[in-house]
Amino acid sequence: MALAKLGVVVLDCPDPRALAGFYAEVLGGTVEGEGDWVDLKVPGGVALAFQKAPGFVPPKWPSADASQQFHLDLDVEDLDAAEKGVLALGARPLAQQGATGFRVYADPAGHPFCLCAG
Template identity: 95%
Template sequence: MALAELGVVVLDCPDPRALAGFYAEVLGGTVEGEGDWVDLKVPGGVALAFQKAPGFVPPKWPSADASQQFHLDLDVEDLDAAEKGVLALGAKPLANQGAKNFRVYADPAGHPFCLCSD
């Protein structure tokens, strides 16, 4: 028996509304809230929340002395089409751009995420 249920994944960032908008374009869903905390309700998935973090410093990837802490794996049908879309929304490529089944990016606030396909 589980002790808890995952409610939401929270990303610190300098501009919660802007980062929620980026992920809403990538994942779909509804952005709710203003100010220091904004939610993204994702259809059929775990919600994401975005919390304003004064002095936010984005993680470095890869870096042994400045760990990324975590990253999101986003499943896609077509890596090339998804890559084109996230780059147009402001993502930056980080690594493995020629890999067969995944590619690594930073969102506009600098959090690493992967586009993954089978």
């Protein structure tokens, strides 16, 4: 029996509203809130929240001496179309993009995420 239920995944960042807007364009959903905490209610999924973190330092990908902490895997139907979309929204590639079933990017605040062929 589980002891708890996952409520939300929270990402630290310098601008919660802007980063919530980026993920709303990628995942859909509704951005709620202002200020130091903003929620993204994703249809049929776990919510994402964005918390203002003064002095935020983005994770490094990959780095043996500086942990990335975690990353998001986002399932997509068309890798090329999804890549074009996230790059237009301000993501940047983090790894050489090859013929594999996934591609690695950083969101505008520097958090790593993967687009994964679904």
